[in-house]
Amino acid sequence: MRKGPRNLITDVAGLRVGNARDDRLRSGTTVLLGDAPLACGVNVMGGAPGTRETELLAPDKLVPGVDALVLSGGSAFGLAACDGVSDGLRALGRGFAVGPVQVPIVPGAIVFDLLNGGDKDWDANPYPALGRAALEAAGADFGLGSEGAGTGAMTHRWKGGLGSASAVLDSGVTVGTLVVVNAMGSVTLQATRQFWAAPWEIEGEFGGLGLTGPYPTAEPAPAKRLGEATTIAIVATDAALDKAGLTRLATAAQDGMARAIVPSHTPFDGDLVFAVSTGAQPLPDPALTPFQLGHAAATVLARAIARAVHEARPRPGDLQPCWRVT
Template sequence: MRPGRRNLITDVDGLRVGQAQDARLKSGVSVLVGAAPFVAGVHVMGGAPGTRETDLLAPDKLVQEVDALVLSGGSAFGLDAVGGVVEGLRTAGRGFAVGGVQVPIVPGAILFDLLNGGDKGWTQNPYPALGRAALAAAGADFALGSAGAGYGATTADLKGGIGSASVVLEGGMTVGALVAVNALGSAVMGGGPQFWAAPWEIGDEFGGLGTGANDPGAEPALEIGPGEATTIAIVATDAKLTQAQTTRLAVAAHDGMARALSPSHTPFDGDLVFAAATGARALADPAGDPLRLGHAAATCLARAIARGVYHARPEPGDTRPAWIARFGPRD
């Protein structure tokens, strides 16, 4: 396996990512949108999720494809970012046809960043406008670290952020991941600088620092209160998958979260993974390819988590230091 050209989820042809953030708010929104509707699934392993329209993604439901997926800060307020994306898609004529009406199908998930030092004293919910702005900014290239839904994200000991990575399998299929890292746990070993995801790093995409010393008996220091976490992600592929197979891809991808964050999937995190399949490539091996895709999705997600923390930048009012500030400049 090798990274795609950009080492971003947009290496999956037909997918674009848009992001918008508000520096004063210390929060933002990230949107994955397809050139055409795509099959999607979801799996939740955290104990405190916040979601919109995820019931539609069950394999037995009527609608089998979606127009976009949304990751947002803002806790329950951030769910309204989906409304902004829906309005933008409706204006563009996108959506599921119901009689003479187009209804955009846009599931979303949120993370908690309300106590990160930003100004949350708004009189009008800012997230619908951020959602629409993120959709309008969608393209093949996008920022990592302090951007979009990861703009105000934190982990146990460092700033979090938006991360992405991709891989091209030997058979030609592409898998990518997009993640907003806002975990109760830590992305680094023993305080850093090495990342838990180090065994899965390709090249020096998050510093090339190798693995560090780990005390397997150390217990996590849980300094974040209930409701103040959640890592939300999307994995995507150009393979042709059913909705059931796409859901299994989301399940497998959670292994990557567990590889990159310690602890993960806690009762206080709303850890969730969406999966998307554009259907451009038929499975050459219907039995073996889903296994390969699941492994690739987990690997990509682990790498993307480390990249999100690695690329976070220091800003005024931060409640956690950025990796770059604590461990020195990148090469």
């Protein structure tokens, strides 16, 4: 397993990502877009999720694919970012055909960043415009850290952010992830700068500090208030998986969250993973490849979580330190 050329989710050919942020608001939105509709599954393990249209992704539901996925700040207000994306896709003629009508399918998930110091005293919800702007910015290259939906993210100790990573398997199949890290738990070993994800790091992609003992057995009390947290992610592959296979891939990817954030999946986080496939490559081995993909998804997600915090940048008014400047 090696990282892809960009070390981004867009190493899966046919995917684009766009970010939009509002520094006064201290929040933003990130959109994943496919050149064509994407088969999609989802797994929710946190106790406090905020989502849109995730029921459509169950294997027994009618809609075969999604036109885009939205990750956003703003808590419940941020789900309106999907409206802006839907409007943009409709203008492009994208969507699920129902007779002469095209209905864009745009599931989304949000993180809580309403108490991070930004100006949230708006008269009109700003997230539809952020969603439309993120869609229009979509491309193969995009910023990490304090960008898009990671603009105002925080964790137990460090400023959070937007992360991404990729891996190319020996079979040639590519797996990539995109994640917003706004966790109740810690991404590092208590007061140290060493990432829990260190065993899976490739080529010093998040500092190269390694992982040395002694290892702490417990974290102190949460630095964030209950209900302020969530980590939301997308794992993508070019391997041809159906909705059932992608639901299983999203479930396996949750292991990566548990490796990189301690604790994960609490009653107060809305931890969620979407999984999408472009279907470009037949499964090299229908029996073995899904096993390999699950391991790769968990590993790549752990790396992306550490990269999100590693790439965060300081801005005036921050309530937490950035990993890179301490």
